[in-house]
Amino acid sequence: MSTIFNRTIPHLILLVYVAAVLVPFAFVILSSMKESNIDIAERPFGLPETWVLDNYVTAWVKAKINVYFFNSVYLSVTSSMAGVLLAAACAFALTRMKFKRVSNWLYQIVLLGMLIPGNVLFIAQYILVKDLGILNTHWSLFFPYTAGAVPLSVLLIAAFMRTIPNELEEAAIMDGLSAIGLFARIIIPITMPALVTVFIVNFLGAWNEYLLANFFISKDALRTLPTGMVGFRDAFQTNYALICTGIVYSVLPVIVLYAFLQKQIIEGVTAGSLKG
Amino acid sequence: MRSSLRNPYIYILFVVPTLGLYALFFFYPMLTSVGYGFTDWNGLEETNFIGFANFQQAFADSDFWNAVRNNMVFILFSVGVQVPLIVFFAILISQVRRFQSFYKTTVFVPSILSTAVIGILWGFMYDPEVGIINQFLGLFGVETIYWLADSNWALPAVLVTNAWQWMGFYIVLVLAAILSLPKEINEAASIDGAGGFRRAWYITVPLIKPIISVIVMLSIAGAMRVVDIVLVMTKGGPVGATDVMASYMVNRAIRYGDYGYGTALSIMIFAIALILTALYQLTFGKMRERVEF
Numbered sequence: 001m002s003t004i005f006n007r008t009i010p011h012l013i014l015l016v017y018v019a020a021v022l023v024p025f026a027f028v029i030l031s032s033m034k035e036s037n038i039d040i041a042e043r044p045f046g047l048p049e050t051w052v053l054d055n056y057v058t059a060w061v062k063a064k065i066n067v068y069f070f071n072s073v074y075l076s077v078t079s080s081m082a083g084v085l086l087a088a089a090c091a092f093a094l095t096r097m098k099f100k101r102v103s104n105w106l107y108q109i110v111l112l113g114m115l116i117p118g119n120v121l122f123i124a125q126y127i128l129v130k131d132l133g134i135l136n137t138h139w140s141l142f143f144p145y146t147a148g149a150v151p152l153s154v155l156l157i158a159a160f161m162r163t164i165p166n167e168l169e170e171a172a173i174m175d176g177l178s179a180i181g182l183f184a185r186i187i188i189p190i191t192m193p194a195l196v197t198v199f200i201v202n203f204l205g206a207w208n209e210y211l212l213a214n215f216f217i218s219k220d221a222l223r224t225l226p227t228g229m230v231g232f233r234d235a236f237q238t239n240y241a242l243i244c245t246g247i248v249y250s251v252l253p254v255i256v257l258y259a260f261l262q263k264q265i266i267e268g269v270t271a272g273s274l275k276g
Numbered sequence: 277m278r279s280s281l282r283n284p285y286i287y288i289l290f291v292v293p294t295l296g297l298y299a300l301f302f303f304y305p306m307l308t309s310v311g312y313g314f315t316d317w318n319g320l321e322e323t324n325f326i327g328f329a330n331f332q333q334a335f336a337d338s339d340f341w342n343a344v345r346n347n348m349v350f351i352l353f354s355v356g357v358q359v360p361l362i363v364f365f366a367i368l369i370s371q372v373r374r375f376q377s378f379y380k381t382t383v384f385v386p387s388i389l390s391t392a393v394i395g396i397l398w399g400f401m402y403d404p405e406v407g408i409i410n411q412f413l414g415l416f417g418v419e420t421i422y423w424l425a426d427s428n429w430a431l432p433a434v435l436v437t438n439a440w441q442w443m444g445f446y447i448v449l450v451l452a453a454i455l456s457l458p459k460e461i462n463e464a465a466s467i468d469g470a471g472g473f474r475r476a477w478y479i480t481v482p483l484i485k486p487i488i489s490v491i492v493m494l495s496i497a498g499a500m501r502v503v504d505i506v507l508v509m510t511k512g513g514p515v516g517a518t519d520v521m522a523s524y525m526v527n528r529a530i531r532y533g534d535y536g537y538g539t540a541l542s543i544m545i546f547a548i549a550l551i552l553t554a555l556y557q558l559t560f561g562k563m564r565e566r567v568e569f
Contacts, residue, residue, distance in 0.1 A: 006472065007372075010368045010371055011372060011375070013368060014365070014368055014369065014379050017365060017383060018379065018382050018383070020440070021382055021383060021385060021440075021444065022382065023408075024397055024398070024401055024440075027400075027401065027408055031400075037405070037406050041405060041406045041411070045408075086293055086297065087294060089290045089291075089293070090290060090291055090294035090295065092290060093286075093287050093291045094291070096281065097281050097282070097287050097290070098281050098282045099282075099284070099287055102287075106291065106295065109295075110295070110298065113298065113302050113303075116302070116306065117497070117501055117545070117546070117549055118501070119501055119503060119525075119526075119542070119545070120309070120542045120543075120545055120546045120549075121305045121306060121309065121542075122522075122525070122526060122529075122542065123312070123525070123526075123535060123538045123539050123542060124304075124305030124306070124308045124309040124312065124539065124542075125301065125305050126529070126530070127305075127308065127312070127535065128300075128301070128304065128305055128308070143300075143301055144301050147297045147298050147300070147301035147302055148301070148302070150294060150297070150298040151298075154294070169281075173280060173281070177280075178280045178286075179280040179281055179283060179286045179290075182280070182281075183290070204388055207390065208388075208389070208390035208392070210390065210391055210392040210504040210507070210508070211503060211504060211507070211526070214507070215526070225390065225393075226390045226391075226392035226393060226504075227392065229390075229392055229393055229396055230392055230395075230508055233396050240400060240403070240406055243400065244400065246396075247393055247396060247397055247400075250390065250393050251389055251393060254388055254389060254390075255385070258385065258388060262381055262384075265388060266380075266381075266384055266448060269387070269388065270445070270448060270449050270452065
């Protein structure tokens with residue numbers, strides 16, 4: 001009796017926590033298919049009186065969620081791709097090429113960047129993109145996202161590259177590969193697990209970023225999902241069903257990604273914070 | 277064989293694009309920040325060097341100190357309330373066999389979502405008429421609470437949302453540390469007749485002190501950075517009740533165009549972060565020394 005009791009208690013407590021995590025999502029999904037606030041308010045967890053899937057079409061087309069969505073997709077993908085490649089090239093030069101002294105200095109300088117909380121640079125970055133004439137273009141987000149990811153990416157990729165045995169590259173060079181060939185044909189494939197991790201971390205960071213996106217972009221057609229969603233909410237203040245639809249659209253891709261890559265995502269995100 | 281890996285041009289080719297970008301968007305803003313902080317630049321009138329006037333103004337700015345105080349509430353809440361709960365839940369998950377990975381995967385979900393979207397989602401839940409929170413409390417006869425519009429409730433409401441977003445992330449960190457402990461220790465204690473709670477308190481917690489110290493540090497850093505959730509949910513209102521340092525700084529700079537003063541505030545924020553780091557090193561940081569088994 002007491003063992004059954006002892007075994008169920010932890011599950012009961014944990015289920016309360018799991019419920020606290022999942023209930024908001026259930027509430028949002030149910031609400032997104034309801035016709036009006038009255039239906040939401042009267043029976044928050046009842047099934048919709050009439051199933052309204054129009055919200056999904058309306059939100060996608062009229063409310064331009066599709067525009068925000070693709071902006072977010074391509075900004076996050078390009079900036080994290082660029083970030084991974086740049087960081088990999090840099091980490092390769094720092095760890096595998098024979099300029100030990102310089103490399104050590106450069107590495108320390110890169111790590112220094114991890115000490116500075118990003119918010120602190122906000123105004124100076126704002127002025128910088130304004131001076132560069134790229135305010136209100138996607139470049140104003142692409143560059144800070146890519147640059148901001150450099151320290152952690154270099155750190156994680158360099159740590160991985162240090163573990164590659166020397167003999168491997170010696171053999172490759174004997175076979176006539178140049179440094180560039182060695183990097184592209186040998187090092188990149190071997191480093192792939194670390195690159196994937198770094199890509200995921202950078203992707204999620206860019207996908208979710210709000211502060212810069214909110215203040216650097218004011219053209220509606222250029223907005224990303226987080227800022228577009230906030231504008232969307234402010235515009236449809238009272239239409240909760242439609243807002244919930246928007247939430248579903250922005251949460252779903254991440255959840256799907258998570259369903260397939262949960263192990264890598266958990267590893268990547270937590271490794272990122274611990275090394276930092 | 278040596279030539280290629282010793283070719284300085286190739287080295288430069290590999291290093292310069294990355295470091296150049298990094299220098300332009302990280303180091304250059306750092307340097308200009310220090311410069312702007314000592315000017316009265318507002319984007320309109322002529323800019324003058326005004327020495328420490330901005331910092332004097334900041335020290336006398338009660339709205340800024342209100343924001344600092346709110347940030348401290350964030351820190352106290354995450355270290356004092358969230359961290360014990362995180363450790364508790366992590367230990368709980370580590371002790372169950374069934375569904376362990378289900379619990380782990382589920383609690384982690386909120387931390388990969390966009391803060392902006394979470395702010396919108398919780399704004400909906402807090403809605404006085406439609407939201408489920410008031411409806412739930414209504415079952416117990418609690419009268420409608422205007423969570424985000426009431427200056428007594430707004431900050432707690434934002435704190436809960438922030439905790440909801442981040443606790444799972446830390447739980448997974450702590451859980452990984454617990455699962456990497458040698459199993460024999462717990463088994464031995466169990467054979468000696470120690471119950472679950474005593475094992476957790478006397479054995480697990482002391483062994484995971486280093487990771488607890490790390491999550492305390494991450495929580496402090498996270499609480500210092502908090503801004504998105506505030507901008508999305510309350511914009512710092514009502515009347516500054518939820519303003520944090522970063523939201524106040526951003527508003528001063530962008531809404532009112534006080535670039536010089538805003539930058540001075542960001543230098544102050546950096547200084548406060550340094551002081552907190554030093555305090556942390558003197559207290560929790562000491563727990564990071566390796567525990568031997």
